[in-house]
Amino acid sequence: MVEKNRKILSGIVETIILCGKQNIALRGHEDDFGNFRVLLHYQAKYNQVLFEHLNTCNPRTKYTSPQIQNELISICGKIITDDLVAECNDAGVFGFMADEATDAATMEQMSLCVRFVDKTTSTVREEFLGFSSTTSTTGEVLANAFIDILTKLGVRTENMRGQGYYGASNMSGIHRGVQARIRQLIPETVYTHCKAHCLNLAIIHASKERYSKNMMDTVQQVAFAFSYSAKRLLLFQETLADDNISREAMAERTKLRSLCATRWSARADALHTFLASYSGHGVRSAFSGAWRHEGGRVQNGCTDIRFYCDSRGSRACSTGLVPLSNVLQAEECDLVKAVTDTRVVYALLQAERADDIVWDSLYDKSVGIAREVDIQPSAPDTLEGSRIVQMFRQIMLVRFGRETCIFLSWTIC
Structure with a gap:
């Protein structure tokens, strides 16, 4: 009898451990059809002792109630x-x-x-x-x-x-x-x-620059717009299926990746997916076919040459930071390795920052993508400059009179 009970209990415990290893819940909305009971009865097909126990034993000594399950989970955890x-x-x-x-x-x-x-x-x-x-x-x-x-x-x-x-x-x-x-x-x-957290904070502070922040917000809105609409997503997948180059660049992905809210180093993959699909007209075609009010506003943000420059530059910087973030989170990483690898990435970014060839290459790639979507490079507008001039004119008007104000503002312009 003791040997029989041990075989029965072993089958029940093995089923609980299997659910734990597969990270699935034991019980569902209906307890009789939960994962634990279904797997247990499936195991009983090949275990005669367990089969007889589940079908002929007293329900009070079945060892499958939620209370017994929780107790067995606690014992396994301990x-x-x-x-x-x-x-x-x-x-x-x-x-x-x-x-x-x-x-x-x-x-x-x-x-x-x-x-x-x-x-x-x-x-x-x-x-x-x-x-x-x-x-x-x-x-x-x-x-x-x-x-x-x-x-x-x-x-x-x-x-x-x-x-x-x-x-x-x-x-x-x-x-x-x-x-x-x-x-x-x-x-x-x-x-x-935590060194990975330090790196994440550094990326967050660097991304507070206005143009970079606006670019990130636009990419996030585009990803959300396609993620939460079945029609938009279907249209995006249809346009992407006809573009072999974009599909290969996206590594056979069929959806845009949203930006991670906490791990900013993981945003490089989202930027890569967006640029790969947008340059191949996948997102742009879905813009015109599925978007109305919100899409028009976001699409206007994507028609600025600065958006492509910012996205290319951010992706170039984050691409070198992703391997560093992974190294800093590895179990075998120690303080010496963290400092060494960080200095290598720092020196690499500094060298690229001082290299005009790198900047020219990023700009040429940005212009190339912009021209593929019928956007011609143009000089930045003078809206900020006009605001500064107007503010300066008001100050001068109060202090020195109208004639001096006109002369100084004309000189600044």
């Missing part, structure tokens, strides 16, 4: 966490990392990870231990929550030698931040601001 904690403690020292995460219910949580060197394989490992739900995001509350959770999990907190977070004041503050409060408890813990 076994996995205990193994990770044991390996972390065996490493001797470790680094602690935490980041903010918001779930589908818009509940703010903190993801907790440890970083250590595996003695058996001599490789760096980053392992996720769980989430921490907090009612407050102050440095004191978060620091106490982190230490309490690590202690409950069995992690030897005295072995912590590093900590890494993003750069918000509640995390990186030198007096009341999480890193400062943890260093009060464990002085050996060195705080390191």
Whole structure:
């Protein structure tokens, strides 16, 4: 009887583990037709003991109720966490990392990870231990929550030698931040601001330039317009199917990529997709066929030569930053490698910035795309200059009189 019950329980646990590995929910809108029950009955076709149990046993001892499922999930999670904690403690020292995460219910949580060197394989490992739900995001509350959770999990907190977070004041503050409060408890813990986050912040600040921001907004509106309309998307795919060059340049993609709201380094792919499809008349043809009010306004933004110059320049810069961002997020990356690779990319961007050939090439490509869509290069308008002149004339009119104002404004023009 014990052997039979173990076979039954093993089949149930294996089904739960399979759902966890495939990242699918166990239960659906109707419990009798959830993923767990369907997979369990499918497994019973090839397991006679499990088949008899599901069809002939007492419903109260079936071990498939939602309560039993949750209990088995907790047991599996605890076994996995205990193994990770044991390996972390065996490493001797470790680094602690935490980041903010918001779930589908818009509940703010903190993801907790440890970083250590595996003695058996001599490789760096980053392992996720769980989430921490907090009612407050102050440095004191978060620091106490982190230490309490690590202690409950069995992690030897005295072995912590590093900590890494993003750069918000509640995390990186030198007096009341999480890193400062943890260093009060464990002085050996060195705080390191996430280097990939530093790069992301640098890209965000660089993209605040007005023309670059307007170009990004236009690309985003174009992507949204095609993503949220089945008719527009169908027309776009039909025009793209007739353009082999654009289809190959888009790497067989059939949709425009929207700009990532948080990871700005990932915007290079969206810009590449947009330019590849637009230069091949895919987006432009869909403009005229499907857009009315909103499309006309956005299309006017795409008829300026500065839009193509900004998009080409932004894509050229971000293309070199994407590999760096991936390197900074890799598990095997350390501080020395991060600094070395960053200096290489920095030197590359500086060299391209000072090279007139690079600028001429970007401009020629921008002009080429503009001419493909019947847009002729033209000098920038003088709207800003006229506004400055008008403002200057008003100031001079108040201070020096009308004659002096006319003379000075004529001289400026």
